[in-house]
Amino acid sequence: MDKLIITVAPVGAEVTKQDNPAVPYTPEEIAESAIAAVAAGASIVHLHAREDDGVPSQDPQRFKECFRRIKAAGDPIIQISTGGAVTATTEERLAPLSDPELVKYLEMASFTCGTVNFGDEVFMNSPAFLKALATRLNELGLKPGVEIFEAGMIANAMRLIKSGHLHHPLHFEFVLGVPGAIPGGMRQLLFLVESLPSMCTWSVAGVGQHQLTMATMAIMMGGHVRVGLEDNLFYRKGELAASNAQLVERVVRLAKELGREVATPEEAREIMGISTQVSLDRR
Numbered sequence: 001m002d003k004l005i006i007t008v009a010p011v012g013a014e015v016t017k018q019d020n021p022a023v024p025y026t027p028e029e030i031a032e033s034a035i036a037a038v039a040a041g042a043s044i045v046h047l048h049a050r051e052d053d054g055v056p057s058q059d060p061q062r063f064k065e066c067f068r069r070i071k072a073a074g075d076p077i078i079q080i081s082t083g084g085a086v087t088a089t090t091e092e093r094l095a096p097l098s099d100p101e102l103v104k105y106l107e108m109a110s111f112t113c114g115t116v117n118f119g120d121e122v123f124m125n126s127p128a129f130l131k132a133l134a135t136r137l138n139e140l141g142l143k144p145g146v147e148i149f150e151a152g153m154i155a156n157a158m159r160l161i162k163s164g165h166l167h168h169p170l171h172f173e174f175v176l177g178v179p180g181a182i183p184g185g186m187r188q189l190l191f192l193v194e195s196l197p198s199m200c201t202w203s204v205a206g207v208g209q210h211q212l213t214m215a216t217m218a219i220m221m222g223g224h225v226r227v228g229l230e231d232n233l234f235y236r237k238g239e240l241a242a243s244n245a246q247l248v249e250r251v252v253r254l255a256k257e258l259g260r261e262v263a264t265p266e267e268a269r270e271i272m273g274i275s276t277q278v279s280l281d282r283r
């Protein structure tokens with residue numbers, strides 16, 4: 001098995017300090033939390049930005065302030081969220097990818113491969129938007145993290161491969177357990193993994209109560225793991241997570257117990273086929 005790639009998703013767009021006081025808002029808080037998670041073993045940082053009062057933001061300036069701090073402290077792979085919040089317009093979601101200073105920090109971008117119910121909202125990802133986003137990622141040489149909230153999204157990714165918008169080897173990121181989408185069950189994960197072409201890599205984020213089952217299964221199956229306050233407000237039932245680093249530390253311990261080594265950012269680049277030259281050019 002490849003070494004284990006751990007992604008941290010420190011903030012997301014939905015969770016608040018009212019939910020868990022450890023949720024970071026300012027660029028300083030977000031960067032500090034991400035840096036600690038990287039020190040704990042994360043090699044990818046999946047990042048959203050917020051205004052100082054916690055409102056989700058797609059402002060390139062806010063992102064840059066986070067990235068600059070994170071990259072000054074280490075060399076994780078930065079994956080910008082192109083999903084933002086369900087309220088963000090497609091223009092707002094694409095805006096950061098037009099900022100030449102910002103894109104220098106990036107090696108990956110999230111790419112949710114279809115529309116899905118998201119609690120009481122709808123997370124819109126129309127075919128036209130996905131083609132525009134894929135075209136921009138190709139122009140920039142960024143690796144998409146193909147986020148899968150529903151089984152049909154894998155078929156959608158294959159259509160985008162056929163039309164030349166996406167390219168193998170794809171890295172899939174299952175986000176399981178969002179209310180209204182596919183649950184984070186063992187059978188569901190098995191089915192999704194068995195649906196992938198063999199050259200693909202994959203990770204899973206088990207939202208909420210599914211965190212530990214999904215992480216453990218991924219470690220055992222040769223997949224990769226995402227944790228973080230975006231997906232996991234709790235460490236265990238009734239106990240809030242103390243930090244993003246705490247969630248990553250547990251995955252590292254689990255991996256050790258199950259005999260799986262944890263990948264450095266450089267090893268993660270190699271496993272996912274991210275060109276080191278592109279990475280170097282962006283550092």
Ligand code: KMH
Nearest residue numbers: 013081082083084086110
């Ligand atoms: N906040 C969700 C609506 C992504 O980052 O690309 C979407 C999301 C996916 O978090």
Ligand code: ZN
Nearest residue numbers: 012081083230
């Ligand atoms: Zn996200």
